[in-house]
Each structure stands twice: as structure tokens, then as C-alpha cells.
Amino acid sequence: MADLEKTRVPAPAPLEWEYAPAPESRDVVRFQERYGLFVGGEQVEPLSGEWYSTIEPATEEHLAEVATAREEDIDLAVGSARDGFENGWSKLPGSERAKYIFRIARILLERSREFAVAESLNSGKPIRESRDVDVPIAAAHFFYYAGWADKLEYAFPNRRPQPLGVAGQIIPWNFPLLMLAWKIAPAIACGNTVVLKPSHTTPLTALLFADVCRQAGLPPGVVNIVTGDGRTGAAMVRHPGIDKIAFTGSTGVGKDIQRAVAGTGKRLTLELGGKAANIVFDDCALDQAVEGIINGIYFNQGEVCCAGSRLLVQESIYEQTLSKLKRRMSTLRVGDPLDKNTDVGAINSREQLERIEELVQSGRDEGAEIFQTECVLPDRGFWFAPTVFTNVAQSYRIAQEEIFGPVLSVLTFRTPEEAVEKANNTAYGLSAGVWTEKGSRILWMAERLRAGVVWGNTFNRFDPASPFGGYKESGFGREGGRHGLEAYLRFE
Amino acid sequence: MARTQLLPRDLELPLDLRLPRVGAVDAVALEARAGELAKRSIKKGSKLAALDLAIRMMDLTTLEGADTPGKVAALCAKAMRPDPADSSIPAVAAVCVYPNLVAVAKAKLAGSTVKVASVATSFPSGQSPIDVKLADVRDAVELGADEIDMVIDRGAFLSGRYAKVVDEIVRVKEACGVAHLKVILETGELGTYDNVRRASLLAIAAGADFIKTSTGKINPAATLPVTLCMLEVIRDVHDETGRIIGMKPAGGIRTAKQAIQYLCVLNETLGSVWMTPDLFRFGASSLLNDVLMQIRKQKTGAYQSGDYFTID
Numbered sequence: 001m002a003d004l005e006k007t008r009v010p011a012p013a014p015l016e017w018e019y020a021p022a023p024e025s026r027d028v029v030r031f032q033e034r035y036g037l038f039v040g041g042e043q044v045e046p047l048s049g050e051w052y053s054t055i056e057p058a059t060e061e062h063l064a065e066v067a068t069a070r071e072e073d074i075d076l077a078v079g080s081a082r083d084g085f086e087n088g089w090s091k092l093p094g095s096e097r098a099k100y101i102f103r104i105a106r107i108l109l110e111r112s113r114e115f116a117v118a119e120s121l122n123s124g125k126p127i128r129e130s131r132d133v134d135v136p137i138a139a140a141h142f143f144y145y146a147g148w149a150d151k152l153e154y155a156f157p158n159r160r161p162q163p164l165g166v167a168g169q170i171i172p173w174n175f176p177l178l179m180l181a182w183k184i185a186p187a188i189a190c191g192n193t194v195v196l197k198p199s200h201t202t203p204l205t206a207l208l209f210a211d212v213c214r215q216a217g218l219p220p221g222v223v224n225i226v227t228g229d230g231r232t233g234a235a236m237v238r239h240p241g242i243d244k245i246a247f248t249g250s251t252g253v254g255k256d257i258q259r260a261v262a263g264t265g266k267r268l269t270l271e272l273g274g275k276a277a278n279i280v281f282d283d284c285a286l287d288q289a290v291e292g293i294i295n296g297i298y299f300n301q302g303e304v305c306c307a308g309s310r311l312l313v314q315e316s317i318y319e320q321t322l323s324k325l326k327r328r329m330s331t332l333r334v335g336d337p338l339d340k341n342t343d344v345g346a347i348n349s350r351e352q353l354e355r356i357e358e359l360v361q362s363g364r365d366e367g368a369e370i371f372q373t374e375c376v377l378p379d380r381g382f383w384f385a386p387t388v389f390t391n392v393a394q395s396y397r398i399a400q401e402e403i404f405g406p407v408l409s410v411l412t413f414r415t416p417e418e419a420v421e422k423a424n425n426t427a428y429g430l431s432a433g434v435w436t437e438k439g440s441r442i443l444w445m446a447e448r449l450r451a452g453v454v455w456g457n458t459f460n461r462f463d464p465a466s467p468f469g470g471y472k473e474s475g476f477g478r479e480g481g482r483h484g485l486e487a488y489l490r491f492e
Numbered sequence: 493m494a495r496t497q498l499l500p501r502d503l504e505l506p507l508d509l510r511l512p513r514v515g516a517v518d519a520v521a522l523e524a525r526a527g528e529l530a531k532r533s534i535k536k537g538s539k540l541a542a543l544d545l546a547i548r549m550m551d552l553t554t555l556e557g558a559d560t561p562g563k564v565a566a567l568c569a570k571a572m573r574p575d576p577a578d579s580s581i582p583a584v585a586a587v588c589v590y591p592n593l594v595a596v597a598k599a600k601l602a603g604s605t606v607k608v609a610s611v612a613t614s615f616p617s618g619q620s621p622i623d624v625k626l627a628d629v630r631d632a633v634e635l636g637a638d639e640i641d642m643v644i645d646r647g648a649f650l651s652g653r654y655a656k657v658v659d660e661i662v663r664v665k666e667a668c669g670v671a672h673l674k675v676i677l678e679t680g681e682l683g684t685y686d687n688v689r690r691a692s693l694l695a696i697a698a699g700a701d702f703i704k705t706s707t708g709k710i711n712p713a714a715t716l717p718v719t720l721c722m723l724e725v726i727r728d729v730h731d732e733t734g735r736i737i738g739m740k741p742a743g744g745i746r747t748a749k750q751a752i753q754y755l756c757v758l759n760e761t762l763g764s765v766w767m768t769p770d771l772f773r774f775g776a777s778s779l780l781n782d783v784l785m786q787i788r789k790q791k792t793g794a795y796q797s798g799d800y801f802t803i804d
Contacts, residue, residue, distance in 0.1 A: 014764050015541060017759050020535045021535070022535050132531075284518075286515060287724045288517065291524075320731075341533055437516045457520070458520065
């Protein structure tokens with residue numbers, strides 16, 4: 001024993017530590033082979049007779065068949081919503097509506113793993129995010145607006161708030177369940193009924209949500225879900241039976257919608273694109289600011305309307321910031337969305353990937369300097385490596401247009417005034433971030449930045465109590481908070 | 493303050509003009525990042541590799557008034573051969589004891605790879621005159637300590653007498669001779685991450701080989717965010733000067749799961765260069781058996797009761 005104990009071993013080399021795959025089990029979710037439309041509290045075959053395949057963007061594998069709704073299907077769904085509105089929902093006391101909405105929130109939490117896996121499968125986002133962000137915040141929105149349902153009179157004293165009627169809601173593919181919650185929770189809390197159209201590429205969590213409505217015993221017709229493509233959405237927008245359109249998506253489509261509803265008397269709220277400035281001052285907590293930059297642009301593969309896609313760094317700390325940023329980027333784990341250690345997942349669709357590639361090419365052509373992390377991307381599916389552009393001029397397309405991908409453009413500034421000027425020099429105005437240890441400077445900046453949300457020493461933080469929405473081409477109307485109720489009420 | 497020295501010439505931090513500020517730490521974001529890294533899911537081979545490394549990084553510690561030569565001898569046996577039933581389990585990095593027990597440990601560990609670390613400088617409070625502290629260090633080194641774990645004077649630090657803090661570390665470092673110096677900041681008494689960052693920079697500038705979170709006598713001891721904060725200082729120092737400083741979280745790390753979380757923070761903050769016992773240590777008294785238990789679980793697929801692991 002003594003000899004054994006005292007054998008000398010040479011000093012060990014540092015460990016090159018690779019994390020073994022840690023995939024979340026996909027068995028927690030069972031998709032039906034086919035999903036009809038959810039109308040009048042049940043699944044119905046589409047009158048159009050059209051179906052399409054929805055896929056897993058990480059592998060391009062087929063997940064389920066989904067109905068394509070056309071005019072006659074929208075007609076049915078709107079009729080069902082109208083019935084639901086007239087025959088009870090709008091007349092229920094707020095406290096009764098709240099019961100259903102609280103129930104939905106609790107069921108969402110109970111089924112959170114199933115929803116998280118389904119969301120990651122269908123959208124490509126990492127399970128870490130769907131598990132820790134999308135699903136819990138979606139549930140939180142239902143909890144939050146359930147609480148308002150019987151307090152509308154107090155939210156708007158002496159204004160006699162009334163529901164609008166049938167709300168047509170069109171949501172994007174980047175946060176399918178969360179955007180559903182942002183739309184449905186305030187609408188039904190205020191006594192409206194809804195026809196919701198999830199994105200063409202990510203219908204599955206909305207269809208699972210239909211099952212939650214059934215489970216919660218929600219009266220038929222209060223929530224209707226129609227799937228389909230852009231034409232389906234256009235049919236909704238034109239439908240005369242809809243009292244209000246709420247749209248989240250691209251600025252181009254938002255403008256079309258606004259033209260289409262002009263003069264019809266339909267209410268409209270739009271939450272559109274963004275090109276947010278993330279402004280880093282030289283007195284910030286730099287390591288945490290770097291985390292914030294990473295979170296701002298690589299969260300959800302950068303497919304976030306409020307992504308911090310323009311980094312404005314004070315010149316005095318430019319080099320230090322960039323070297324820290326690049327090092328941090330190299331630790332991002334890109335790959336299987338269902339792996340619990342994945343930081344950056346798959347791009348949602350081929351179409352989106354091509355758009356990102358096109359814009360990145362324009363950045364190269366215009367003369368910006370590109371840095372991409374060295375990561376092995378899977379052969380199948382839609383992938384794009386985390387990217388940062390330096391030497392970017394304000395006039396480049398990558399500094400002006402929304403890329404909606406994991407691509408950051410870096411610019412510099414010298415003074416707070418210049419930072420504000422550059423940050424505001426965009427057609428958008430959804431969000432902005434300010435990084436400084438000086439509290440008064442955050443307030444000074446927030447007063448001057450024309451953006452719906454200004455984050456101080458954080459980024460991409462969402463809370464149901466906090467209103468969210470844009471300036472300029474980022475849209476109008478607010479979602480979240482007490483403000484979010486106004487979009488679904490009229491006042492007598 | 494008559495004896496206060498200037499900083500050694502080659503050490504520019506934190507007074508270097510290129511870094512006009514010590515820098516700041518945002519507590520909310522720091523804790524969020526640590527929380528994110530704590531959720532890494534480490535499985536199979538990567539888990540075994542981590543547990544093996546955790547043992548090799550361990551400073552097996554006993555710092556009780558009731559420590560005896562018998563107790564320390566038992567600990568040393570455990571340190572060299574943690575699991576008698578499994579010869580593939582490596583020895584720990586060091587045994588950490590009070591100066592009075594250094595000789596016992598040294599004799600028992602002679603010829604093995606396990607180092608003897610001794611706390612010194614009026615551990616744990618550090619509230620003694622400098623001459624007493626220096627004598628404490630010299631004695632421990634003379635008795636055979638390979639590594640000295642000193643405490644900073646938190647009283648001086650918190651009252652803003654940074655020069656006194658630096659001066660003490662510089663002189664302790666001198667007194668250490670060839671022994672490695674770990675500087676304990678006692679982060680649980682510093683109050684803010686900004687203070688942790690400032691104290692880390694002071695310790696490094698004054699000559700620390702390692703910076704260490706805690707004595708283990710104060711709650712909270714090591715936490716993930718405080719460790720992350722200190723690792724970020726080490727990274728900044730390396731970027732600025734090329735110096736490589738080691739890190740030792742100590743106190744409160746009791747489970748294999750926690751140890752793996754620390755390794756994830758280390759791996760993703762400083763990278764593989766630091767994934768070695770030369771640059772990272774766990775100060776722990778009860779961590780070892782849980783790690784052994786988890787290793788056996790990984791190897792055999794079944795948990796065994798605590799009775800199958802020696803209590804020392």
C-alpha cells in the first residue's frame with residue numbers, strides 16, 4: 001500500500017472538456033398526424049381541403065400535416081367567434097372570464113415541458129430558451145391578464161370600458177407560443193373573442209394550445225385557431241366580421257395590412273420590425289455588457305424584432321469590447337435545439353436563412369469586416385453561425401435593414417449626444433439598450449431615445465406588466481401592462 | 493503605514509493608465525450569467541471527466557479547533573487514496589490544515605503528489621499585527637507547507653486603507669519564499685461584487701498566485717456568481733499583463749453537482765488552460781465523498797449507501 005500511495009505521477013495536462021450530448025426527450029410531446037382548424041371549440045377539417053406539411057427546421061423532417069384555411073374557413077371561424085362573443089363571453093362577469101384564463105395559465109405550466117419541446121422542434125429555438133423563457137412568460141401573461149379581467153373599470157376609471165368584438169390576430173414564427181399569449185390573453189380578458197392565425201412555419205404550439213382551451217373548458221368560439229399562409233392572413237384582414245386586427249410581423253406586411261383596413265373601421269395595432277441600438281458606454285460593467293450584447297443579438301438566433309442588432313460602442317473601449325465579445329462568441333454552442341446545452345439553434349426556415357445570407361453578403365460587398373465563430377454546422381436543416389460585422393458605416397444595408405438573424409453590426413460613438421443621434425437614425429424604433437454604471441445617464445438617454453422599450457444594463461427582458469411596442473416603422477399600439485388592455489377595449 | 497511599499501514594477505494593475513478604472517460589476521447580470529451556466533447539463537463521459545478533475549483539484553480541508561494528529565493523518569490517507577476500492581481514482585491536490593498540523597501532514601504525505609497547504613496570517617479574521625502574521629507564515633513554511641492560504645485584512649479594506657492591504661500581501665509573499673500564495677478575500681464580508689473585484693485586483697497586484705473566496709468560517713462562503721466575478725478579474729489581468737493567476741472557491745461546495753457547475757463556469761470563462769489543479773482548486777471538507785459516490789454511480793449505474801465510503 002505504501003508504495004502504491006507514493007507513486008509519482010507527472011502533472012496532468014489541462015482538461016479539454018467536451019460536453020456530452022444532453023438532449024431533452026422528445027417523447028413528452030405527441031403530435032397528431034394531422035391538425036384541422038380549431039373552430040367552435042373543436043377541430044374541423046378545412047373546407048378548402050388543402051393541407052401542408054410543417055417541419056422541424058433543425059433537420060427538415062416532417063412533423064405533422066396542418067390545414068390551410070381559405071376564405072370560407074375564415075368565414076366559419078369568424079362566425080364562431082361572433083357567436084362566442086354574442087352568446088356569453090362578452091356578458092360574463094370579468095371574474096368568471098378570469099377563472100378560465102387562470103386555468104389556461106395553470107395548464108400551460110403543468111404542460112410546460114411538452115410545450116417547450118414542441119416549440120423547439122417546430123421553431124428551431126434552443127430548449128434552454130423555450131423552457132426558461134417562452135413557456136414561463138407565456139403562462140405569466142395569462143396569469144397577469146386574468147388578474148385584470150374583473151378590474152377593467154379600475155384600470156380606466158369613468159371611461160366604461162367595453163370589448164370590441166371579434167379580434168383577428170396574426171402572429172409570427174419567432175416566438176409562436178409567447179406571441180399567442182401576448183395576443184390572446186389581453187383580448188379575452190377584456191371580453192373579446194379571437195381568431196388567431198399562427199405563422200405558416202410554426203403552427204404546432206398554437207394547435208396544442210387549442211387542446212389547452214378544451215382542457216380548461218373555455219366556452220366554444222372564444223378562441224379559434226386557423227392555420228395557413230400569407231393568403232390566409234390576407235383573408236382575415238379583409239373579413240368584414242372582424243372588429244380588430246392585431247398583427248406582429250414584418251414592416252412590409254404591416255403596411256399592407258394598414259392599407260387594407262384603412263376606411264373599414266377596423267381597429268389596428270401593429271408590432272413590426274426593429275433595428276435596435278445597444279449602446280455601451282466606457283464606464284459600464286464590461287463583462288456584463290458583453291453578456292448583454294450576446295443576449296441582445298444571439299438570443300433566439302437573433303430572430304427577435306427587438307434584437308440589439310446594432311452595437312454602438314464608445315470608442316475608448318472599442319478594442320477591449322470587441323476582443324471580449326469575440327471570445328464570448330466562440331463559447332456559444334450552436335447545434336441541436338433539443339440539447340440542453342445549446343445556446344444557438346436553427347434558423348426557422350429556408351426562406352429566412354436565404355434572407356440572412358443575402359444581407360450578410362451585402363455586408364461583405366459593402367466593405368464591412370466579418371467575424372464568424374468556428375462552429376461545425378449540421379448538414380441538414382437551416383443554420384447560420386453567429387456573426388459580427390465591424391467597420392460598418394451607418395449607410396450600409398446591414399446597419400439599416402432588419403436582418404432577423406444572428407448578425408451584429410458594430411459602430412462606434414464618442415459622446416452621449418452622438419450615441420443618441422446614431423441610435424435614432426433608423427426607420428425603426430422598437431427597443432434600445434444602454435450600458436453604463438451611471439444611473440443619471442440611463443435616464444438622460446431614455447428621454448432621448450425614440451424607442452418603445454429602453455433597457456438599462458440588461459436586454460431582451462420581458463415582463464407581462466411592462467408595455468411593449470414601437471415608434472415609427474416599428475408599429476403602434478402597446479402590448480403588455482395596463483396599456484395592453486387599451487388595444488382591446490372601446491370607451492363609451 | 494511606514495512600511496507601505498510601491499507595487500512591484502512589472503505589475504501594473506490596477507493602477508495602469510490603460511485601465512483608468514478598476515471596472516465595475518453589475519450584480520443582476522453577473523448572477524444571471526452564473527445561473528445560466530449552472531444549468532449546463534453534464535452527462536456520461538463528460539461527467540466522469542469532470543468528477544475526476546474535481547478530485548485532482550481538491551484541497552481536502554480540516555480547520556477545526558479540535559483537529560489532532562490522528563485526524564490529520566486519516567485525512568492524509570484519504571487524500572492519497574480517496575477510494576480504496578477503486579485504484580483509478582486520483583489523489584487530491586492538497587491537504588489544507590492549521591500550521592500546528594503541517595508537520596504531521598508533511599510526514600504522512602511524504603513522497604506523494606499531495607501538497608500541504610496551511611492557512612496563516614491569523615486565520616480566519618486576519619485581525620493581528622503584521623509581525624504576528626508574518627511569523628505565522630514563516631513558521632508554516634518552515635514546518636513544510638507548500639502552499640500558504642492567507643487572509644486579507646478586511647477591516648483595512650472596508651475602511652479604504654487599500655495600501656495596507658497590498659502592503660501586507662506583498663510582505664506575506666516575501667515571507668512565503670518558494671511556497672505558493674493563495675490570498676483569501678473572504679468575499680462574504682466584502683458586501684458587493686465591486687468590492688470583490690477591487691480586492692481581487694489588489695491581491696493579484698500584490699503578488700498572489702491564487703485568489704480564494706473564503707475561509708469557510710463565514711456565510712456566505714463561495715458562490716457561483718462570486719467565483720465568476722473573480723474569474724473575470726483573472727481574465728482581465730491575463731489580457732492586460734499575460735500573468736496567469738489561479739482561483740480557489742472554498743466553503744459551501746458540498747456536492748458533485750455543485751463542483752461540476754463551478755467547472756462549467758471555469759471552462760466557459762477562462763477556457764481549458766485553467767482546467768488544471770495548478771490553476772484551480774476546490775477548498776472543501778465534505779465534497780470528496782459525494783464525488784466518489786457519483787463516480788461509482790456513473791461506473792456501475794447504481795447508487796451505493798454512504799456506508800461504502802470512508803468518513804475520515
